Structure formats: C-alpha cells, structure tokens
Amino acid sequence: MRPDYIPDELPHRDEQISKISSILAPLLRGEKPNNIFIYGLTGTGKTAVVKYVLLKFKEYATKIGRDFNYSYVNCRYDDTTYRVLAKLAEGIGVKIPFTGLSTSEVFNRIITALDSLSTSLVVVLDEIDFLVKKRGDELLYRLTRINEELKGSKITIIGVTNDVKFMERLDPRVKSSLGEEEVIFPPYDAIQLEDILLHRASKAFKPGVLDEGVISLCASIAAKEHGDARRALDLLRVSGELAEREGASKVVRDHVLRARMEIERDRVAEVIKTLPLHGKLVLLSLAINPGGTTGEVYNIYRDICKSLAVEPVTQRRVSDIISELDMLGIINTRIVNRGRYGKTRVINLNTDSETLIKVLSEERKIEAFIKNLRSR
Ligand SMILES: Nc1ncnc2c1ncn2[C@@H]1O[C@H](COP(=O)(O)OP(=O)(O)O)[C@@H](O)[C@H]1O
Ligand SMILES: [Mg+2]
Incomplete structure (x- = not known):
C-alpha cells in the first residue's frame, strides 16, 4: 500500500x-x-x-x-x-x-x-x-x-x-x-478507484478482513476529491493501521471515517508548520476565539503580539492573512449582514481548536504563550 x-x-x-x-x-x-x-x-x-x-x-x-x-x-x-x-x-x-x-x-x-x-x-x-x-x-x-x-x-x-x-x-x-x-x-471515477483498490487490497490484506462497504467508501471519498488514487490508497492503508492498532479483527467503515480525519489532521499540521510567524499568530487568535469577526480577531492578535514582544502587522495585513488561511482550507469565512452595523466577515475553524493549538505550540514562542495562558 x-x-x-x-x-x-x-x-x-x-x-x-x-x-x-x-x-x-x-x-x-x-x-x-x-x-x-x-x-x-x-x-x-x-x-x-x-x-x-x-x-x-x-x-x-x-x-x-x-x-x-x-x-x-x-x-x-x-x-x-x-x-x-x-x-x-x-x-x-x-x-x-x-x-x-x-x-x-x-x-x-x-x-x-x-x-x-x-x-x-x-x-x-x-x-x-x-x-x-x-x-x-x-x-x-x-x-x-x-x-x-x-x-x-x-x-x-x-x-x-x-x-x-x-x-x-x-x-x-x-x-x-x-x-x-x-x-x-484523466482523473479516475469512483468505480475505477474501487477496482484499483480491490486489486491493491488483494495483495495487502488477508481475505475477509475488509468489511463490506469499506473499499467503496474509500473510493467514493477519493472520487469527490478529483479522483486521486493516492488519497484512496492512503485512506485504506490508514484504516487498516487503525484497525490493527486497536486489535480489531476487521476493518469497518468507521475506521475509514476516522482515517479520513487523521489524514486531514496530518495535512493541516503540515500546512501550519510552513506558515510564517504572523500567519501562526493570526491562526492562534482564531483558535482562541473561533467564530469572531476580523476586528475581534485583530484585537486578540494584537494582545498576543504584545505579550510576546513582537511587532504586530496592520489590520489590513491580518485581513489578507485570514484570506490566505481560508484559501489553504484551514478556516472558512462568511459574510454576515449585521443590519445597520453593515456587513462583517465571521471566521470559523475547519479543524478543532485543540488540534490547532497543539500544532501551533511547536513554535517555541507560541508554546511559552500557551503555557502562560493555561496557567492563568
Ligand atoms: N491504475 C492503478 N492501479 C493501481 N494503483 C494505482 C493506479 N494508479 C495509481 N495507482 C497508485 O496510486 C498512487 C498514486 O499514483 P501516482 O502514479 O504516484 O500518481 P501521480 O504520479 O499521477 O501523482 C500510487 O501509489 C500508485 O501506485
Ligand atoms: Mg507522480
């Protein structure tokens, strides 16, 4: 695999x-x-x-x-x-x-x-x-x-x-x-991916250990993401690893769903690691206060910068960083109409905040800040 x-x-x-x-x-x-x-x-x-x-x-x-x-x-x-x-x-x-x-x-x-x-x-x-x-x-x-x-x-x-x-x-x-x-x-469709997985699985798994529907679930998830055979194989492999780790006798659909989450978490972690410091700090502000507006995020971001003795960037720049994070798929933003207060952008996370904070604390500066926050 x-x-x-x-x-x-x-x-x-x-x-x-x-x-x-x-x-x-x-x-x-x-x-x-x-x-x-x-x-x-x-x-x-x-x-x-x-x-x-x-x-x-x-x-x-x-x-x-x-x-x-x-x-x-x-x-x-x-x-x-x-x-x-x-x-x-x-x-x-x-x-x-x-x-x-x-x-x-x-x-x-x-x-x-x-x-x-x-x-x-x-x-x-x-x-x-x-x-x-x-x-x-x-x-x-x-x-x-x-x-x-x-x-x-x-x-x-x-x-x-x-x-x-x-x-x-x-x-x-x-x-x-x-x-x-x-x-x-051309990309593979779900049926072709299923075929590919069947071929590969026959060599990698003992007969009968893949529960019904496991292969077709992997295939349909990967088909939705442009028909990527690597994604389909990764899903099946990680599902098998999860089942093995917990000593299950069969790989079932639930393993696939959990494998998908695990893979997504790893992907997010990879992306976050490559962000520049201010990208990480903005993301940290969002993780501390999900569902906030750009203005609210900016205030938290400025506080974090202050306590880290880091020079903050402008609100304009933070707004751009938020758009970049959105494009990377780590967060999602939506415009909300607040009546006479006008329109504002509300920002939500695509990954749970605990995971984000854990990955972010690999940055030394941020680690210290989070320790401090938690001890308060
Ligand atoms: N038709 C196929 N049958 C079996 N395995 C396949 C098939 N197409 C792709 N794979 C497997 O899917 C994964 C991704 O394929 P790869 O050739 O690396 O894609 P690309 O180079 O186009 O990104 C590899 O592990 C490859 O062995
Ligand atoms: Mg290639």
Missing part, C-alpha cells in the same frame, strides 16, 4: 500504457523515440505508469539483446541543475560527486560517456514544474538540444507534471520539443 510500490497491474490505464509503449517502441529497434510530455492531476497514476512501462521495456530489451538506459529524476527533490544532471548521469553509470564540479564539467562528462557508450538514454523528469519554477527552463532547453552535440547516443526526454498550465509558461522552442508527443491522464 506504500506510495512507492509499483504494482504489477494498473487497471484503467491500458490506453496510457499502450500509447507510451508505442511511442517508445523505436527503442527496441535502436532508434530514438520522440520526447513525451505527460500531464494530469495528482494521483492519476502518471509516475506509476511511466516506471512500469520503463521496467517492462528494460526487461524485454535485455531479453532480445537490445539495450537502452534510463534515468528517473524527481525534480521535487532533485531541484538543482547539478542534481538533475547527477541523477541523469547515474542512468549511464557515471558517478558525479555530490558537489565540487561545475555544471559545464558535469555536462562534458555526460557527453563523453554517452559518445563512448552509443546507447539510447531515456530521461524521466517527473514533477518537472518544480525544476522550472525554481531554475527556469535553461536546463530543459539544453537537454532538448543535446542530441545535436552527441555522436554515438541519443537522449529522449519524458516530462511529467501535475500542473496542467505548466506548458504555457515554457519557452516555445522547449515546448515544441518536449511536447512532440502528449499523453493525458
């Missing part, structure tokens, strides 16, 4: 698997395939399908004595030009030291190795948008041109992204080269 496990069957992705396979087929004749651009929302199976197809191709190519190489780079984690190139080099057995070389030296080593190997190298740039957002599209430009410099080998690029608008922002030359072929991954 782990996200990095590549299942040996990927139901409802036949079309994408066969399309990518036919684009890559020239590899088996020792020719260079077109570059491929793959996009679709998160959890639609892009990473799993690409890895699956390349594994199968590699197996088959080895069997018929036609070798090729591939490198898989996840640009979310390897987000510098240097690291992307180092990962790329790994695919052809070239070790690049962790630091210390110039980018052009790394490039030279790769080109020298490729010229002596005379192979086909497929480079998967997964979550490619992270690379471009941080570094621009210079590296992509260079990579899409690299075949002009190579004598023996050829490079094929497979770019993968969750960000459907990504292509629009690229340099037109990179765009046309990367997008020689396009493969779209």
Whole structure:
C-alpha cells in the first residue's frame, strides 16, 4: 500500500500504457523515440505508469539483446541543475560527486560517456514544474538540444507534471520539443478507484478482513476529491493501521471515517508548520476565539503580539492573512449582514481548536504563550 510500490497491474490505464509503449517502441529497434510530455492531476497514476512501462521495456530489451538506459529524476527533490544532471548521469553509470564540479564539467562528462557508450538514454523528469519554477527552463532547453552535440547516443526526454498550465509558461522552442508527443491522464471515477483498490487490497490484506462497504467508501471519498488514487490508497492503508492498532479483527467503515480525519489532521499540521510567524499568530487568535469577526480577531492578535514582544502587522495585513488561511482550507469565512452595523466577515475553524493549538505550540514562542495562558 506504500506510495512507492509499483504494482504489477494498473487497471484503467491500458490506453496510457499502450500509447507510451508505442511511442517508445523505436527503442527496441535502436532508434530514438520522440520526447513525451505527460500531464494530469495528482494521483492519476502518471509516475506509476511511466516506471512500469520503463521496467517492462528494460526487461524485454535485455531479453532480445537490445539495450537502452534510463534515468528517473524527481525534480521535487532533485531541484538543482547539478542534481538533475547527477541523477541523469547515474542512468549511464557515471558517478558525479555530490558537489565540487561545475555544471559545464558535469555536462562534458555526460557527453563523453554517452559518445563512448552509443546507447539510447531515456530521461524521466517527473514533477518537472518544480525544476522550472525554481531554475527556469535553461536546463530543459539544453537537454532538448543535446542530441545535436552527441555522436554515438541519443537522449529522449519524458516530462511529467501535475500542473496542467505548466506548458504555457515554457519557452516555445522547449515546448515544441518536449511536447512532440502528449499523453493525458484523466482523473479516475469512483468505480475505477474501487477496482484499483480491490486489486491493491488483494495483495495487502488477508481475505475477509475488509468489511463490506469499506473499499467503496474509500473510493467514493477519493472520487469527490478529483479522483486521486493516492488519497484512496492512503485512506485504506490508514484504516487498516487503525484497525490493527486497536486489535480489531476487521476493518469497518468507521475506521475509514476516522482515517479520513487523521489524514486531514496530518495535512493541516503540515500546512501550519510552513506558515510564517504572523500567519501562526493570526491562526492562534482564531483558535482562541473561533467564530469572531476580523476586528475581534485583530484585537486578540494584537494582545498576543504584545505579550510576546513582537511587532504586530496592520489590520489590513491580518485581513489578507485570514484570506490566505481560508484559501489553504484551514478556516472558512462568511459574510454576515449585521443590519445597520453593515456587513462583517465571521471566521470559523475547519479543524478543532485543540488540534490547532497543539500544532501551533511547536513554535517555541507560541508554546511559552500557551503555557502562560493555561496557567492563568
Ligand atoms: N491504475 C492503478 N492501479 C493501481 N494503483 C494505482 C493506479 N494508479 C495509481 N495507482 C497508485 O496510486 C498512487 C498514486 O499514483 P501516482 O502514479 O504516484 O500518481 P501521480 O504520479 O499521477 O501523482 C500510487 O501509489 C500508485 O501506485
Ligand atoms: Mg507522480
């Protein structure tokens, strides 16, 4: 059930698997395939399908004595030009030291190795948008041109992204080269998710331990959130963990509902941790006084700042922070008409205040404040 496990069957992705396979087929004749651009929302199976197809191709190519190489780079984690190139080099057995070389030296080593190997190298740039957002599209430009410099080998690029608008922002030359072929991954619907879960569950759970309705509940919850298979699998996995922890003999629907809450809590905690200090302080003001108006929240916020000896930001800025928190889904706001007092915004929490305060107190300053508050 782990996200990095590549299942040996990927139901409802036949079309994408066969399309990518036919684009890559020239590899088996020792020719260079077109570059491929793959996009679709998160959890639609892009990473799993690409890895699956390349594994199968590699197996088959080895069997018929036609070798090729591939490198898989996840640009979310390897987000510098240097690291992307180092990962790329790994695919052809070239070790690049962790630091210390110039980018052009790394490039030279790769080109020298490729010229002596005379192979086909497929480079998967997964979550490619992270690379471009941080570094621009210079590296992509260079990579899409690299075949002009190579004598023996050829490079094929497979770019993968969750960000459907990504292509629009690229340099037109990179765009046309990367997008020689396009493969779209549509979201799964509830029935497809149920099928996927059934396949995966048959390997992960003993027969009979999943109560009736458990799988379809996970599928329908995930389908409501744009058909994300990762969400569906996470729900089922966490449900199983909850059942196991309490020594239950079966996973029942209630475990799924609790798993959903647990996952949501973890998600909120992740978001809160990354907030800047004043974001946290505004959220703390809301947690202390849920259901307040912007003005009330601002007064509490100012008091907190005072007792922490922190310079407060303006009410205008706090109002913006409240909108940002709303967008992140941690709180919700609604406009209430108060008759002759005019309209005002009322702010409520989407998570219980105890959980919020617990997460917020991981910030040292806030921890001290809360201790103080509770001892009063
Ligand atoms: N058709 C499928 N059958 C079985 N598991 C799938 C299928 N599609 C996705 N998954 C699983 O769902 C999770 C998310 O898929 P992933 O390929 O990482 O999505 P993406 O890369 O599009 O965000 C992974 O654990 C993957 O193994
Ligand atoms: Mg992915």
